[in-house]
Amino acid sequence: MPLILEGVNTFYGDSHILKDLSLRVNEGETVALLGRNGVGKTTTLKSIVGWVPPRSGTITFEGRDITGQEMMKNARAGISLVPEERRIFTNLTVAENLKLAQVTASKPGWSLKDIYARFPRLQERATHRGDEISGGEKQMLAIARALVQDTRLLMLDEPTEGLAPLIVREVEGIIREIKTQGMTILLVEQNLYSALSLADRCYVIDQGSIKFEGKPEELRGDTEVLSRYLHV
Amino acid sequence: MPGQLLDGFIRGLLYVAIALGLTIVFGMLRLVNFAHGAFYIIGAYVGLVVTEHVGLLAGIIAAPIAVALFAIAFDFALLRRFYDKEPTAQILVTFGVAIVVEETLRLIFTGTTRTYVVPAWVQGSLNLGFTQYPTYRIAFGLGVIVLVIAVWLFIQRTNYGLIVRAGVRDRTMVQLLGGNVRQASTVIFALGAALAGLVGAAASPIYSIDPGKGFEFLVPSFVVVVIGGLGSFWGAVLGGLLVGELQSLTTLFLPAASDLVIYVAMALVLLVKPSGLFGESEVIRG
Numbered sequence: 001m002p003l004i005l006e007g008v009n010t011f012y013g014d015s016h017i018l019k020d021l022s023l024r025v026n027e028g029e030t031v032a033l034l035g036r037n038g039v040g041k042t043t044t045l046k047s048i049v050g051w052v053p054p055r056s057g058t059i060t061f062e063g064r065d066i067t068g069q070e071m072m073k074n075a076r077a078g079i080s081l082v083p084e085e086r087r088i089f090t091n092l093t094v095a096e097n098l099k100l101a102q103v104t105a106s107k108p109g110w111s112l113k114d115i116y117a118r119f120p121r122l123q124e125r126a127t128h129r130g131d132e133i134s135g136g137e138k139q140m141l142a143i144a145r146a147l148v149q150d151t152r153l154l155m156l157d158e159p160t161e162g163l164a165p166l167i168v169r170e171v172e173g174i175i176r177e178i179k180t181q182g183m184t185i186l187l188v189e190q191n192l193y194s195a196l197s198l199a200d201r202c203y204v205i206d207q208g209s210i211k212f213e214g215k216p217e218e219l220r221g222d223t224e225v226l227s228r229y230l231h232v
Numbered sequence: 233m234p235g236q237l238l239d240g241f242i243r244g245l246l247y248v249a250i251a252l253g254l255t256i257v258f259g260m261l262r263l264v265n266f267a268h269g270a271f272y273i274i275g276a277y278v279g280l281v282v283t284e285h286v287g288l289l290a291g292i293i294a295a296p297i298a299v300a301l302f303a304i305a306f307d308f309a310l311l312r313r314f315y316d317k318e319p320t321a322q323i324l325v326t327f328g329v330a331i332v333v334e335e336t337l338r339l340i341f342t343g344t345t346r347t348y349v350v351p352a353w354v355q356g357s358l359n360l361g362f363t364q365y366p367t368y369r370i371a372f373g374l375g376v377i378v379l380v381i382a383v384w385l386f387i388q389r390t391n392y393g394l395i396v397r398a399g400v401r402d403r404t405m406v407q408l409l410g411g412n413v414r415q416a417s418t419v420i421f422a423l424g425a426a427l428a429g430l431v432g433a434a435a436s437p438i439y440s441i442d443p444g445k446g447f448e449f450l451v452p453s454f455v456v457v458v459i460g461g462l463g464s465f466w467g468a469v470l471g472g473l474l475v476g477e478l479q480s481l482t483t484l485f486l487p488a489a490s491d492l493v494i495y496v497a498m499a500l501v502l503l504v505k506p507s508g509l510f511g512e513s514e515v516i517r518g
Binding site for chain 1: 391394395397398400401402404405406407408409410411412413
């Protein structure tokens with residue numbers, strides 16, 4: 001079992017954000033974490049990677065307790081977070097962004113050749129700085145950065161946010177492709193339809209705890225959960 | 233006049249070497265390090281002692297190593313606890329260490345101004361065509377230029393430099409990718425210190441040594457960093473040369489104003505471009 005969260009409580013200062021949150025992601029599964037703004041989706045991802053360590057509860061990855069382990073170690077253990085703002089190094093070129101991820105990886109993942117074959121735009125833009133590329137290219141680069149490493153749990157925070165519809169479809173295509181290759185994915189999405197089309201299973205989170213767990217088709221049929229927690 | 237210009241250039245290179253350490257450490261650690269002058273002066277005294285007993289080359293090699301070790305110990309024992317504190321706390325602790333270093337050196341070596349004799353092969357002067365100029369100063373200048381290029385190549389061309397450049401922009405993301413930011417910070421801190429120590433040993437035959445020299449050179453170097461833009465590599469280089477020349481030329485025409493002029497220059501630059509000549513956007517980038 002790749003990822004298990006049990007009774008996780010996370011705080012920002014005095015504010016209690018995650019309240020006894022439990023969830024699990026199975027091997028090769030794509031799980032979507034859904035909910036409105038500010039309910040704790042991003043905090044869940046930050047708790048897992050050790051960015052905001054939980055105050056109590058346990059997080060297990062591939063059978064090892066990683067609760068509160070520092071970000072660097074979690075990354076080296078195979079957990080990749082593609083954060084919401086993408087956080088491309090704007091002072092480095094596209095190629096340097098990829099090179100950095102290769103240099104800091106514990107083990108190599110995709111080769112640069114494979115990356116450029118799959119993301120030809122990145123090859124075209126290889127010598128451009130991170131602040132000279134479009135939002136869609138940034139998202140591709142952020143995902144590619146995770147792929148050049150030995151990533152076994154890919155966590156994507158709002159990967160389609162702020163992208164044009166055509167680019168959204170392209171990013172979805174990439175996620176679907178990575179998924180078919182057997183990657184375990186935890187996806188945070190505001191875009192309900194995008195998430196439901198990609199996920200094998202989903203959780204709905206509200207006020208820091210899980211309110212619903214089930215398959216996408218079950219969520220589609222549950223009008224109460226949809227209207228109460230997702231305002232659909 | 234050509235001699236004065238060259239003097240300014242050499243002094244400028246000295247500021248460049250000190251300011252580079254300051255600006256790189258600021259970029260990577262967001263640390264305003266008032267102990268940087270202490271690194272210079274420790275290097276100068278280590279250079280003095282080793283030169284007197286072994287020779288100048290040994291002194292110039294020993295100084296950066298000794299200072300780097302001192303910086304690593306300082307970082308582990310004290311500074312690390314202040315990384316996340318407000319700048320005032322960092323300034324106080326680094327300032328405090330600088331004073332302790334200066335007074336300790338005064339206890340050991342007294343306040344007397346010292347210097348050391350350079351080996352015969354760098355004594356005398358060279359005819360540059362337009363002027364006669366001391367050989368050691370020329371060697372010093374060339375050495376600093378080589379050093380600046382080496383630091384630039386380290387930052388631009390090595391994997392380590394890549395982590396540093398990324399860390400300057402976004403430490404969290406480097407860690408999320410598995411990069412060891414803490415280790416890189418220590419290496420950068422030690423490197424900046426070694427640079428100051430090296431130049432401290434190498435510059436002493438030109439500018440002589442006393443325990444107050446650290447502060448004496450630190451202050452203009454801060455001006456250099458502010459003029460060039462905090463964290464900017466080429467800003468430090470350009471700013472250093474500018475400040476060196478300004479001081480040197482003012483000494484020629486209006487000696488009393490030679491200190492004042494650099495602050496006026498700093499104020500003018502800040503008025504026109506508050507982030508310095510190469511501003512924040514050019515952080516540690518060529």
